[in-house]
Amino acid sequence: MKADRATDRSPAVQRSRARSAQQMTAITRAAYRLIQEKGTSFTTQDLTKEAGLALQTIYRHFTSKDQILLAVVEDVIAEQGAQIEAAARQLPDPVARLRFYITGTLDSLRAEDHSGPQFITAEHWRLYQLFPDEMVQANQHFADLVERELREAADLGMLRPNDPAADAWFVMKLVMSVYHHYAFATAKEPIEDIAEQLWSFCLSSWGGESGPGKGQQE
Template sequence: MNAAEGRSRNRRGEGARLREEIVRAATEILAEGGGEDSVTLRAVARRIGIAAPSIYRHFADRDQILLAVVQEAFAELKDRIETELAKSDRPDERLRAICTTYLGFALERYRILNASRTAEMAPVAEPIGQDVFGLLVQAVQDCADAGLSRSTSAFSDATALWVGLHGLAELRPASPKFPWPAGVLEVLVNRLAMLD
């Protein structure tokens, strides 16, 4: 919706609707190729057809909007991963499902996950995405417990794997002409999680 179309007022009891629209507008701005700097109160307000000061009822500033965007993205990522995890009981398949889902989501929404740099400065009880990372650590540990991995430190090996996934998510779009080998994700997972 743009400002020219106007925006209908929320009905009584629908105050959260504007908050959702603010977060959605900021997400769209990031997804369209704008960096964090393109998410301004004016840009968000213009997109949903409100006056910028109306945002202050829901968010103190732009960084709080970005924090909400990143939190929602990681919540969606966690839901997608848990859906994939439910499809198998085999530890190695579950680990690969996490990595495949994470990479797919990161390639689709890297700018949004990357907005976490600003969001990380916000005071929150737990770092954003820590619960998703915990799923990765547990999956590496489950592989080690099942004798499918030589990992002696699930946290360290999951960290290496997480770094590798982020690198791949950033390099693939940045280097589309590079002759990416088939199965590069599988190689990455096998080596960094020390799967046998």
């Protein structure tokens, strides 16, 4: 066991792992660029050219195209979640942060180009059937953020959630449903108005009140 730990810490092993991580990142980023250009119809030849890697290198990390698409979806969800979490840190209280998480998730729908949201939506349920555990894990971060803020808001007497963990799960599914719908459907009103309606629905279910100082940004 000590020999294994020593091997893990060796410079050669560390360099190999770093190189492997760099290659996987290059593959998923190249795949995402191709998705934006061609959709999911890109070929492995397209990917080798875009990533600048040999085909055998790609298959060393991913055994199928679906695994590559799964990695892209995981990366997109993780990056969006990290951006929303980082941006919310400056907000003054858990209710304001909850509002930001829920409304901010729909921000990418404001752009005229919906290729990113449409890719996520189209692939989401298909990949759920192939990789259910991985997809559950990919989406869990958002639910964890909501649960954390719900618990803090309840402790401060600002909201009255019935069950923070269960409420967070249902909110995650509700936000996902709205996101998936408007990734393809034409919105009859501005996305920001739809986002505020979604937030108002969630807030009222927790016994909160809208308005300045009560979860709304002034």
